[in-house]
Amino acid sequence: MAKRSASIRRETKETKVVVRLTLEGSGKSRVKTGIGMLDHLLAQLARHSLFDITISASGDVSVDQHHLVEDIAIVMGQAFSKALGERRGIRRMAHAFVPMDEALAFVAVDIGGRGYPVVEGLTSGKVGELRTDLLRHFLETLALETRMNLHARIHSGVNEHHIAEALFKALGRALDVATQIDERIAGDVPSTKGVISDK
Secondary structure, eight states, X not given: OOOOEEEEEEEOSSEEEEEEEESSSOSOEEEEOSOHHHHHHHHXXXXXXXXXXXXXXXXXXXXXXXXXXXXXXXXXXXXXXXHHTTOTTBOOEEEEEEEETTEEEEEEEEOSSOOEEEEEOOOSSEETTXXXXXXXXXXXXXXXXXXXXXXXXXXXXXXXXXXXXXHHHHHHHHHHHHHSBOGGGTTSOSSTTSSOOOO
């Protein structure tokens, strides 16, 4: 089977983002966004999904990190959607609980074409230099652009770094399973409608 991959570029007056993604990877990543904690979290996502992800991004972070974080999520979501194609044969739904010391994160996904995010339990604060409200916005935007239903919930945690890392590891684990080809339905659309769309 050919590897499912995509390369997407987005350039505006505020940001420049290039994402290369291969679903049948080995967890390798090269991520350079200019936001150290975001680089770390996206590397965790790659490692625990076993996707190969390359991201080169720059933007007006001297104004605010919002534009760059949002645009990276947009481009990543578009790359996921393109790599998945018609989504034939995928397992489609999956979930994962991931602990990290005192923190426990849960993520459930359905990449069946309907973008809908629910993110609960992230407090207002910072992890490294990255605001946690931007983590929420990143996940919401990623869900909409990937056209997936995403439920992410923090069940416990005190340390913001542990919370964020557990969350992105759980996302990686869930996406790994959901994007896998199930040989029992290979070639079929995993929906009783016979088609996956955003409707």
